[in-house]
Amino acid sequence: MSTPVSEQPTPDTTDAPDIPALRQEIDQLDAEIIRLVRRRAEVSGIVGKVRMANGGTKIVHNREIDILARYRELGPEGKDIALILLRMGRGPLGR
Numbered sequence: 001m002s003t004p005v006s007e008q009p010t011p012d013t014t015d016a017p018d019i020p021a022l023r024q025e026i027d028q029l030d031a032e033i034i035r036l037v038r039r040r041a042e043v044s045g046i047v048g049k050v051r052m053a054n055g056g057t058k059i060v061h062n063r064e065i066d067i068l069a070r071y072r073e074l075g076p077e078g079k080d081i082a083l084i085l086l087r088m089g090r091g092p093l094g095r
């Protein structure tokens with residue numbers, strides 16, 4: 001004799017990750033990250049131009065150290081992210 005439907009366990013689909021929905025969230029996050037990275041580079045470029053037009057240096061060492069420290073929160077990759085962000089704003093070092 002088979003188990004009546006009312007006594008069968010409900011299939012456990014509620015805990016299963018919804019991959020299409022999660023991918024949609026990733027797509028939205030990437031779009032936001034790209035917008036923020038672009039804006040950061042733009043703002044950084046403006047700050048650099050104003051500073052250099054006023055006789056300042058291309059690099060502000062202490063400020064870069066603070067930014068590197070900030071991104072260390074993300075673990076070892078954080079430093080790489082910070083270095084890339086800085087390079088996108090002020091350009092490569094040594095030029």
Ligand SMILES: O=C(O)C(=O)C[C@]1(C(=O)O)C=C[C@@H](O)C=C1
Nearest residue numbers: 044047048059060063086089090
């Ligand atoms: O804060 C500045 O003075 C900037 O020029 C911005 C910025 C940055 O991208 O965060 C870029 C270059 C400097 O060396 C330090 C920081």
